[in-house]
Amino acid sequence: MSARTLAEKILLAHCRNERPATDEAATIRPGDLIEVAVDLVLANDITAPIAIREFCELGGDRVFDPEAVVLIADHFTPNKDIASAEQAAILRRFAREQKLLHHYDVGQAGIEHVLLHELGLVVPGAVIVGADSHTCTAGALGAFATGMGSTDVAVAMATGEVWMRVPETIRVDLDGAPARWIGGKDLILATIGQLGVHGATYCALEFGGSAIEHLSLDARFTMSNMAIEAGGKAGLFPADEAALAYVGERTDRDVEAWSADEGATHARTVRIDVSAIEPLVALPHLPENVRAVREVDATPIDQAVIGSCTNGRLEDLRVAAEILRGQQVHPDVRCIVIPGSPQVQRDAIREGLVEVFLDAGAAFSTPTCGPCLGGHMGVLASGERAVSTTNRNFRGRMGSLDSEVVLAGPAVAAASAVAGRLAHPEEVVA
């Protein structure tokens, strides 16, 4: 049997095209267009309205499985205006009509790519498609999860299938132990810095190497999340013991370990010496503009955002609190901390992190995508600059076309909030 990457193994197990079961030569190969059975379909308050419209156009009455279609209102929620409220209402009506088991609205809703794994809906070996580019986050648990558009998701909701091109796989080998203040964000920014923003287009990233056993699940979610920022279709980690334990605590379903075969073929291998990585930032206006924060000239900031599907998990908030404890946010900076889910919010309250944020002069909100895409809760004026733990620093992403976003992990974002300019954590914490 030929050795396969994790992406190939999962897609082969879900391939619906007719092929001779015994003919090894008929296996799937990178570049093949195949039809794939999906285990979970996801959409949000921006993308679901189009998906629902197309679903109705398809002429199907019912979704293929009311337990497998997940709608999460997270982008413009709690709704910022009448138009966004109308969009969320479309999800609500559809969920009711279709008797969807998983519709999450204000109070239960978190950012979809935080909520999904937290609820135990992500299992290793699954195929997950979502009408949101950061659906790849779920790859951290060994699922093949990928972002698509609304029409793809409509078809998946109706038929339980989508068309896919089998991706080539780029292996990302991470070796060495991270220094203090280095998190998943720094590792993925280092990876994107090497690959470039389209270095992984049409490809799956598979993370491996001796460093990954030291990585928390939260760090892995951050890394898989930004696979798309290198153009990647998916960002996969092997489902190791830590992943199985995480999933096992959250679902009654049987979970299996999934990993690539030894000797699988990769389109390319990227090697990252984790021990050499310093706290990083990505300067405007592309995520590939990666620099060590120490090497960047003093750069004043107006706003610091700590949250999002990239860095809105408990570990991220703990890191931010470690830096903000006993400190004050710089008088010229607004610091906005946004938990990724109600559970993260609850844990942050229980651990006293919220008090730390409020004492430091930061704002703490309910879960939402909010400012990441310039939606609400922290939109930038012209001439302003934010340091943000989000995933995109495209021109105008967070507001005015004349504003700037610098991407960083929570340690650098919190340190910068205190310093009033881009700062290394050691500049504000002993």
Place this chain on the structure above:
Amino acid sequence: MNGRIWVYGDHVDTDAIIPARYLLTSEPTELARHCMEGLDASFADAVRPGDMIVAGENFGCGSSREHAPIAIRAAGVACVVARSFARIFYRNAINIGLPIIACPDAVETATAGQEWEVDLGSGRIRNRTLGMEFPFEPFPPFMSALLDAGGLTAFTRSRIASGELPRRRLGE
């Protein structure tokens, strides 16, 4: 198809094609009114039906918002030619029946306002202003079928109507 071209650079992201603040509707004509606003505020008013967009590498990167190709199509753009496309945008465009073509050689010759002719059937782009012609790789049969059907929704609707889909699920 024949049209005047609009030329943009590398990494035109979907926030530039349609900024998130306009994602409060999925109405194509409304989205068209803000098409390319994050990059070129003059585009939406000046674009004419049949015009084409020509761009560099990685066109359509970033967010999966289908509003981006919807806005481009509703603005009257006949097709997009680029050096390369981001994956999700590529799917979305094909799925909604907006032809998009990767043809770096043709892009090399582009300057704003040229007249181009694109023949999807024969796989040729003609830069009429310069009198140059470029072949491009034809779509694989599956994607041609999607485009011929008018997009993924129409394609799938006929498969559902014929009883081909939905198939029984794995394990059933």
